[in-house]
Every structure is written in structure tokens, then in C-alpha cells.
Amino acid sequence: MTDHADPRPVEVAPLKSDGSLAGFLLLRNWPQDTVAWAKLLVLTVRMAAVPGLLPSSTVFRVADGIGADIHPGAVGIIMACGPVAGEGALHAGDLAHPQPPGLLVLHPPASTIAALKGYDTASGCVFLPGLPHLGLDHRAAWVQADREGTITQLVSKGEVDPYSDADTAALASLMAA
DSSP, X not given: OEETTEEEEOEEEXXXXXXXXXXXXXXXXXXXXXXXXXXXXXXXXXXXXXXXXOOSOEEEEEEEOOOTTTSTTEEEEEEEEEESSSTTOOOTTTTOSSOOSOEEEEEOGGGOOOSSTTOOOEEEEEEEOOBGGGTBOOEEEEEEEOTXXXXXXXXXXXXXXXXXXXXXXXXXXXXXX
């Protein structure tokens, strides 16, 4: 995945634990803008579409500056934090300290209402919190895709009101202090 502002590619490696999707390792370069994060989200949603890899809707926390001791060239990690609902579900404020540079939520096909009939899609949202009082807006992207790579929905935008969408509202509440 290449970021148009920086020709160095952002490489993504999925991480599994006990047969389930546990996160993603970011290698070589950090996504520089909302479009680059949307491209990364496409890859993560395609993984969520693989049958059995993501058992339920799950929140993932973005962390940067993890260092090469994890893996040569690693610049960040996206780790599963917990399910959206049910046993072990996250609650408001659970991910407030330290506040992450972003959160993702991935929904497997069983938890996604497909944007196009005939496609068994997974979906996801990345929320990049801003500091509105300093003029830095909230940004987000939403994707639906199937495991073969067909993207049925892709939206990327800035100046997001986190409470205008269920996914961004849930993610913002997890970061609320």
C-alpha cells in the first residue's frame, strides 16, 4: 500500500492468536493521511471477511512507536482490545489512557448488513480523533469488502462529528475520559 504523500509503502501483516485475528503489524511507514488510513482499513476488512477469522465485532487500538524490537521495520501495531458486545465487551472510557492515535472496529460478515445484495461482506471503521478546540478535526473512514477483495463501500472524510455514526460514536465513547 503506497501513500501518495510519501512514496515509501505502508506494509501490513496480520497477527493471529488461537485462530482468531489479533491485530496487524505496521511496517516501514506510518499512514500519513485519512486516505492512507482508508487503504489500510480496506486490507483489515478483507481479513475480517475470511470465515472464522473474526468471531464477533471487535475493537482494535492503534499504537505507534513500538520499535524494531518487535519486528525489523515495525512502526506501529493495531491490537485487538475486545468485543463490541457480549462477554468481555469494552465500556466507555476503557481506552482513554493513554489516548490512542486511532481506533478501528471490524465487523465480520454475520454482523454486517451488506451495502450491495449478493455480496457477503465484512465492514469496518477507523476513527482518528482530533483536537477540535485546537482546530484539528476528527477523521474517519468506513469500508465494506468481501474476502475476494471486492469493495462495495468506501467513505473517507474529515470534519467528522463522531456522534453522527454508530461506529464512530462507539469508538469515541471508548476514548472519552
